[in-house]
Amino acid sequence: MGESVTDYGWELSTAVVLFHEAIARRLGLNAAEHKALGLIMRAGPLPTGALAPQLGVGVSAVTGIVDRLEQAGYVRREPDPSDRRRVLVVADPSRAPDLTGIFADLSREMNAFMSRYDERQMATVVDYIENTVRVLRSQTARLTGEGSNGPDRPR
Amino acid sequence: MGESVTDYGWELSTAVVLFHEAIARRLGLNAAEHKALGLIMRAGPLPTGALAPQLGVGVSAVTGIVDRLEQAGYVRREPDPSDRRRVLVVADPSRAPDLTGIFADLSREMNAFMSRYDERQMATVVDYIENTVRVLRSQTARLTGEGSNGPDRPR
DNA sequence: CGCTATACTCCAGAGAAATGAACTATCTCT
DNA sequence: AGAGATAGTTCATTTCTCTGGAGTATAGCG
Numbered sequence A, B: 001m002g003e004s005v006t007d008y009g010w011e012l013s014t015a016v017v018l019f020h021e022a023i024a025r026r027l028g029l030n031a032a033e034h035k036a037l038g039l040i041m042r043a044g045p046l047p048t049g050a051l052a053p054q055l056g057v058g059v060s061a062v063t064g065i066v067d068r069l070e071q072a073g074y075v076r077r078e079p080d081p082s083d084r085r086r087v088l089v090v091a092d093p094s095r096a097p098d099l100t101g102i103f104a105d106l107s108r109e110m111n112a113f114m115s116r117y118d119e120r121q122m123a124t125v126v127d128y129i130e131n132t133v134r135v136l137r138s139q140t141a142r143l144t145g146e147g148s149n150g151p152d153r154p155r
Numbered sequence C: 001c002g003c004t005a006t007a008c009t010c011c012a013g014a015g016a017a018a019t020g021a022a023c024t025a026t027c028t029c030t
Numbered sequence D: 001a002g003a004g005a006t007a008g009t010t011c012a013t014t015t016c017t018c019t020g021g022a023g024t025a026t027a028g029c030g
Helices: A005-027 A031-043 A048-055 A059-071 A093-114 A119-144 B005-027 B031-043 B048-055 B059-071 B093-114 B119-144
Strands: A075-079 A087-091 B075-079 B087-091
Touching: A005 A031, A005 A093, A005 B005, A005 B031, A005 B093, A005 B119, A031 A048, A031 A059, A031 A087, A031 B005, A048 A059, A048 A087, A059 A075, A087 A093, A093 B005, A093 B119, A119 B005, A119 B093, A119 B119, B005 B031, B005 B093, B031 B048, B031 B059, B031 B087, B048 B059, B048 B087, B059 B075, B087 B093
Parallel strands: none
Antiparallel strands: A075 A087, B075 B087
């Protein structure tokens, strides 16, 4: 049966989410810790305070999150030379093998089929991804902002 | 600078995850509730017990999860006619507008650029998605199975 | 050089959600 | 029918993580 492209998109999105969850489980991290580690690995060393808003928690909670990441060996705390009140959270390279190990297979398998694409096809894929990312970001912003934070329900 | 396709993939995956989180926040659901609702909407009515393994929690926890989803109006409990011990969790259509509202804009924006693709390009996109999903699923399975559940760390 | 603001940590308390055992109802097998 | 298995709920307890306020150290302004 021909699935619509919308269905394909939904499947992809589900697969991505499950993959992320599997990584977190494998690393022994909860959602907040995993997210924090992702931010640090993508954006480089970050001061503790910068993590709080992105994780959606107060600064005092970040202390605990970084504590756990540090304990597990994924990050280190380093003093910021330019402001000694600040603590920079940096990825601990000693854990890098764990991470690259996880992504090595992924990259290999992705390359296995992507390498068959010619230039034109590659351009199409890139266009698809770029536009999808753009749309997802705008939709995320819409959902996040846009007045009422969903149905109010006592929690 | 030209980003590699790997980088694009990473961006896409991040955008997807953030979008999912935004939906959950908007619906007022935590991760487990959101996941359960997703399963029910995709797979149709499910007995409570079938949710437990997929959510990675015990059956008794599912009771609470379904309670909260029901309270919020996203699902209903219905007796299974063929086995009266069983309770089927079905999506509540009265909430459908909320959900479709969220996805209407997304679909429209996705179509806005995808409609420009010709047949050949569309085939490329579908191929990319299908293969990516296949790879992600196999990698998820690898991470989930594969002996040791990550670094053991007292929790 | 004070004074105020900022960055982070510590701690006690609160809240959310999962666990596991006990219990009820129902099904299935013989 | 009776025994045992299965589905789901309830409840007490435990675990985990966040919050918010207090405390310490440093920065920057006048």
